[in-house]
Amino acid sequence: MNSQAIGVFDSGVGGISTLKKLSQLLPNERFIFYGDSLHAPYGxxxxxxxxxxxxxxxxxFITKNVKAVVIACNTATSAAKERLVTECPQLPIIGIEPALKEAIDNEEHNILVMGTKLTMTLPKYQKMVSNYGHTHNIYSVACPGLAEYVESGMTDQRLLAELLDKFLSEYQTKKIESIVLGCTHYPFLENDIRNYFSGKLQFHNGYEGVANHLKNLLQKKNQLTPANVQGKVIFSGSKQEELPYYQQLFDSLT
Structure with a gap:
């Protein structure tokens, strides 16, 4: 099992941002990324x-004999992870969630959380807001259309400006300290979102926590690869014509 690949999936291209962090923390591991762009968005x-x-x-992924799976999709983690873990006890499955706790731990009190409609309405996220809402100002903003914009190639700046105005204009006058990017597509738009607001902002995406969790899990199970060469990343998905775009996005990230 030590030399087997790690599966990573998302509703489309968004999880590639998570994949990049995983490959940086575990550079010798092999990864198989599956993007379900045919059915995007999940939100x-x-x-x-x-x-x-x-x-x-x-x-x-089971047919590929992977040793672990990372759900690099906030919506799929919220809606499906618990059931998948129960149904596949032999396969370690890790998910990513809106990094609200990360912002809380960073002592930020005015927090804007951007996510999909489904992520925002599911009990797991609502419980987090309930736990911290009495001591923090938490603004939950569903952003339908942003994930599709990233999927489409991010070329229409006018459309992006319209979407950001639609979702964020009412928060420009609030004293926002941090923004939680609760969809793995959104980090590709971080600079655009940052430029939309004036003042210094902290951004949270949860990637580091997921990457460290995966590393610790593999260490505990003694399943880190023994290889000391750069691992490969293989792209697959439900729309084969999108795979060059996946590679392009992966290569563009630092």
Whole structure:
């Protein structure tokens, strides 16, 4: 198992930002990334639909004999991870969630959380807001259309400006200290979001926590690769024509 690959998946290209962090922390590991761009975005689907799509990808990874899976999608983590872990006890499955706790731990009190409609409405996120909402100002903003914009190639700056105005204009006058990017597509727009606001902002995406969790898990199970050469990243997905775009985005990240 030590030399087997690690599976990483997302509803589309967003999880590539998570994949980059994983490959940087575990440079000798091999990764298989699956992007489900044919069915993107997951954030506008029902929990049952997201579970079925996620389960199909898990079954694909099982055929590839992966040693662990990272759900690099906030929506799929919220809607499907718990059930998938129960159904696949032999396979370690790690998910990513909106990094609200990260902002809280950083002693930020005016926090804007951007995510998909489904992520924002599911009980797990609502419980987090309930736990911290009495001591912090937490603004939850569903942003339908932003993930699709990233999927489409991010070339229409006018459309992006319209979307940011639609979702964020009312928060420009609030004393926002930090922004939680609660969808793995959104970090590709971090500079645009940062420039939309005046003043210094902290951004949180949760990647480092997921990467460290994966590393610790593999260490505990004695499943870190013994290889001392650069590991490979293999791209796959439900739309084969999108794979060059996946590689392009991965290579563009530092």
């Amino acid at each position: 506008d689907k029902t929990p049952v639909e997201v579970y079925k799509l996620s389960k199909a990808i898990i079954e694909y």
